[in-house]
Amino acid sequence: MKAPDFCLKDSNELKHCLKDYLGKWVIAYFYPKDNTPGCTLEAIDFSKHKSEFEKNNAVILGISRDSCKAHQEFVDKHGLTIVLLSDPDGATHKAYGVLEDSKLFGTVTKRSTFIINKKGEIVKEWRGVNVIGHARMVLNELIKFL
Helix, strand or coil, X not given: CECCCCEEEECCCCEEEHHHHCCCEEEEEECCCCCCHHHHHHHHHHHHCXXXXXXXXXXXXXXXXXXXXXXXXXXXXXXXXXXXXECCCCHHHHHHCCEEEECCCEEEECCEEEEECCCCEEEEEEECCCCCCHHHHHHHHHHHHC
């Protein structure tokens, strides 16, 4: 399945478009909110494994509806090394089908990860992710495609 294209800004307000990554593997992971316990664990874990992903020609893009400024504070506070993208209107979230309605919290992000191949096709997805060990699991799955 062709991955929905997007152009979103990172913590430094630089634009990243999915089409710019053709020829590389992309790990696009959607998470609910900067500086929350699960999201922090997940971002730190992906940062920890970043060099292993890069050795396999892959880039990690974390996407949430937080602002670029919130992302920069998150990056600074936890020493994150991965790219975090801001999707404030949720259009990219909608395109990937990761928003769900909650009676208590309104519309929320369902923690989800996608492996996108060099041609821009989704080859693997996880929805309702448990963050413990997830980055390693994604890396192991990526290696199977190489």
